[in-house]
Amino acid sequence: xxxxxxxxxxxxxxxxxxxxxxxxxxxxxxxxxxxxxxxxxxxxxxxxxxxxxxxxxxxxxxxxxxxxxxxxxxxxxxxxxxxxxxxxxxxxxxxxxxxxxxxxxxxxxxxxxxxxxxxxxxxxxxxxxxxxxxxxxxxxx
Numbered sequence: 800x801x802x803x804x805x806x807x808x809x810x811x812x813x814x815x816x817x818x819x820x821x822x823x824x825x826x827x828x829x830x831x832x833x834x835x836x837x838x839x840x841x842x843x844x845x846x847x848x849x850x851x852x853x854x855x856x857x858x859x860x861x862x863x864x865x866x867x868x869x870x871x872x873x874x875x876x877x878x879x880x881x882x883x884x885x886x887x888x889x890x891x892x893x894x895x896x897x898x899x900x901x902x903x904x905x906x907x908x909x910x911x912x913x914x915x916x917x918x919x920x921x922x923x924x925x926x927x928x929x930x931x932x933x934x935x936x937x938x939x940x
Contacts, residue, residue: 804841809864809867810838810839812871813853813857813864827856858872858873859871860873
């Protein structure tokens with residue numbers, strides 16, 4: 800099993816991927832904000848009940864949480880449905896895109912190529928729009 804620091808790091812990544820703050824995340828998981836802050840701060844290991852709620856409520860892949868392997872979410876479309884509605888995105892299109900992206904290397908290659916070109920072409924605009932946010936994973940190159 801992973802160490803406490805690894806689980807805490809992935810817990811932070813999960814919360815940030817959902818786009819919510821510590822207080823709202825704690826409420827979603829039916830625990831107090833102070834308890835959650837202590838868990839995320841590494842003072843306490845999450846209880847089995849907490850992990851069960853996290854998997855059940857947020858559709859987290861338990862194997863990802865414990866070992867850092869596999870997809871973060873069991874169903875990425877369901878996990879981010881709140882954000883999809885916030886931006887008035889057509890849910891069916893997003894679910895279709897996510898399925899093709901997971902299943903097709905051709906789609907992955909094309910989308911990632913397009914994504915890189917956007918990052919290069921729109922670097923300044925993206926920096927301004929996202930100045931208070933950080934990506935959940937750092938670039939490896």
